[in-house]
Amino acid sequence: MKILVIDKTAVLNSSHERYERITSHAEVELCVFSPTSWHEHMRQVRAERTHHPAYRIELGRTFWNGSYSRGFYLTGLKRCIRDFRPDVIQLLEEPWSLFAGQAVKYAKKIVPDCRLLFYTWENIYREGTYCSKIDFLHRRVEASVFESASSGICATETAAEVLSRKGFSKPTPVIPYGIPSRFIAAEEEIHRRQARPLSEPPRIGYIGRLLEMKGIDTLIRALTKVEGELILLGSGEAEKDLRALSADLGLEPRITWISAVPPEEVIEHLRSLDVLVLPSRTTVTWAEQLGRVVLEAMGSGVPVIGSSSGSIPEVIGNSGLVFEEGNEKELAEKLGSLFENADLRRGLIQLGWEKVRDRYTWRSFADDLIHHYQSLLNESQA
Missing domain, CATH: 3.40.50.2000 (Glycogen Phosphorylase B;)
Structure with a gap:
């Protein structure tokens, strides 16, 4: 053939x-x-x-x-x-x-x-x-x-x-x-991540382009309602406005900004997180098509929370948590439940890894x- x-x-x-x-x-x-x-x-x-x-x-x-x-x-x-x-x-x-x-x-x-x-x-x-x-x-x-x-x-x-x-x-x-095989952890690594306690404070991450349609402002606003440190890895045209928003909300000490890094370095930043959030927001012409970083997180043993935009709910299924796009209150509640419930975290780590291993x-x-x-x-x- x-x-x-x-x-x-x-x-x-x-x-x-x-x-x-x-x-x-x-x-x-x-x-x-x-x-x-x-x-x-x-x-x-x-x-x-x-x-x-x-x-x-x-x-x-x-x-x-x-x-x-x-x-x-x-x-x-x-x-x-x-x-x-x-x-x-x-x-x-x-x-x-x-x-x-x-x-x-x-x-x-x-x-x-x-x-x-x-x-x-x-x-x-x-x-x-x-x-x-x-x-x-x-x-x-x-x-x-x-x-x-x-x-x-x-x-x-x-x-x-x-x-x-x-x-x-x-x-x-x-x-x-x-997704690249380097993002699919060995089963022993998944067990180690399940046994690992939360960071203090919990490390919440977003990895991707800093664009308005990615809904990062929703994630920043949710941070006012929950404990945690936010790591934003990426660059883009919305960065200036997002920095201004974080300053207005008094969140600057709790947010770490990391410029875009080579693809091979992303995995180390990803594995340092307690949860990855993809808060995308649908526009007239665009909805999230796959959310590859969600799959990379799941394969690496990092729990995920995604918005209801586009194909995110289909990709996550029962292997993560989904909130209504643009709803910072619901996002904060999902983060809180994940931080407070160790059994939930362990279960999502297992389900996410198995889904990626078997399908993606x-x-x-x-x-x-x-x-x-x-x-x-x-x-x-x-």
Whole structure:
């Protein structure tokens, strides 16, 4: 089975764990196509990996670098499809992106019999609108991709529901992304964390971009109603306003601000916490799509509390606590119950770790993808 994956985030070395898992399947021959460079994690990244012994890596230059919806490849993609001639093309793209439209155009001409799939995170249904000045073009691209695709892979159940509302009637399996294996603690470490007493004062953490839609102001206000030290790790355009809010509330001595750190350093900060909070707030155009940091915390043995925004309740399930987004009083109550109830903390640590171990690994992602690809290919041969 020859699989071509088109993935802008493959410029990051950390993205390649999923491809190593895919190529652990003996029947797979894999090629990964990505940009020569891409604006990712608020920085311009040149492809950190250009060779791998287990699979091919091909690169192409892009136009509108950093734009997920309006960018497209200037070089390399057509040649890659022509030379590799895949049985399966997996687009890690929304079906309305110009990258997806470009790939479909080439695939129809060069490998018309291949199985083509896209990947979607979109969890808000917006009839005919795409948050862009070129909505008309995105509508045409999406219609073309829907017609040509054999399947749409969904990050969450909510994303599958959105595809259904858009009229996409082909298979839409939910195959969520995994998290890096370094965030999945050994069982012995989980037992140690369950036995560990709370820090004094308890360490409450948020890790991510400091943006208005992330609801960090709700977390800061909740801190006025509960004991604890707040650690905010990240940077972003809302930082100035958040610092002003913390000063107005007299919370400056209780908040530690840490600028964004390299991905490999996040885990040490995460493991220092007693609880991680993701207080995201839904806007007209956005709701939390997965909350990867929640999964990283659960895998590391850190209890989590998340808001009701987007897919957070689906991801957390019974493995953490959920509060109504924007409700600082309820968030403070959830924090208080977690701090006061050691049995609750131990139970959530266990449930969270088991959920990530069983559902959100790159091995699970790869196994489910390959099984789905094989079923599509078998149908075409029947």
